[in-house]
């Protein structure tokens with residue numbers, strides 16, 4: 001089913017005309033209302049009347065997270081405070097949070113794109129959706145909430161955490177869909193087994209998982225643990241929140257809602273635009289947002305784009321599962337690795353649970369990597385030899401897949417801290433030096 005067939009399955013020429021119109025208006029809006037953009041565009045000698053097509057995007061300046069921080073809190077807003085009806089913020093790891101604002105119209109767009117996303121994986125008014133993303137400044141909870149209400153599903157706004165209660169309501173209310181981070185989904189799945197819950201009491205059939213990178217190996221584990229189909233939803237608060245892109249039932253990439261967000265892939269070093277199919281940094285221009293429109297926002301997420309009609313009938317560009325973030329890339333003794341590559345190797349082995357942590361440190365000016373792997377309950381052993389063989393096997397698999405010698409530490413079941421939201425996969429002790 002398609003929520004908005006006219007747009008989602010639009011003829012691409014028609015879509016482009018709409019994008020051109022919206023981009024033209026957007027440039028005007030930011031030029032006259034956001035001093036930051038007026039200055040940037042003026043420095044390049046660009047005036048609003050010079051831009052009338054998305055083919056000219058590559059000439060326009062980028063926006064970075066630092067730009068948002070420098071203009072904290074409301075300096076990037078293009079609408080007066082009287083028109084702002086919602087504020088969200090993402091905490092980030094350092095410094096000031098990034099603040100985003102929404103007008104009424106922005107909120108309508110947000111619920112529209114989330115409604116499209118949910119419909120893509122068959123969510124209807126007959127579903128009961130348990131929203132276990134955090135509610136609050138994080139965009140996950142409220143973002144999915146309004147889209148689900150728009151679809152007409154029955155919403156359980158339970159927010160993250162309190163696993164017992166999650167499971168209780170899941171059974172009592174008969175939730176058919178769960179929305180949370182994939183790592184929390186894994187935790188919920190394990191808890192079902194641990195509590196000895198009769199699986200026939202659980203009616204879940206689909207999961208809407210995102211907000212952190214996760215591999216297809218993780219997908220298989222979560223699907224098995226929860227007995228569902230797991231779908232990937234992508235988004236970031238700066239652009240709108242969840243619902244920038246979503247996977248359909250064919251699962252060959254996430255459809256980007258290009259009538260609102262125009263994607264580009266750039267080389268993060270040269271900043272050149274890369275063609276479809278090449279991996280690089282994802283960049284978005286929001287063409288319909290009023291409160292905080294962003295021009296060529298550098299997401300730091302690495303992926304690639306695919307064009308071509310999907311079997312579902314949608315014509316919107318698809319993005320691959322994120323490989324990771326440019327700032328999450330580890331350089332271990334000269335080898336570039338992303339946590340997701342390590343995750344894929346680990347979770348191919350049935351002995352490894354979906355909980356792991358990477359500890360990066362520096363000894364004698366060389367980076368070291370320790371991988372803490374939590375072993376699945378049924379494979380944990382009191383025999384040192386059994387564990388030692390497993391440790392060596394993991395080390396071997398990592399070395400042959402990634403060309404990297406890492407220290408492997410096996411840890412007992414349930415010892416790595418569970419997260420209700422985004423999992424902390426990397427502990428980088430180098431920053432403390």
Ligand code: DLL
Nearest residue numbers: 090140210211212213233234235236237241242322
């Ligand atoms: O995480 C919005 C969201 C909420 C998306 C719920 C999906 C579901 P932020 O907190 O601003 O917003 O973090 C955005 O999270 O740049 C990616 O690095 C990462 N991310 C989000 N979705 C995915 C995904 C929300 N499906 C940052 N796969 C983004 C991989 C994801 N990474």
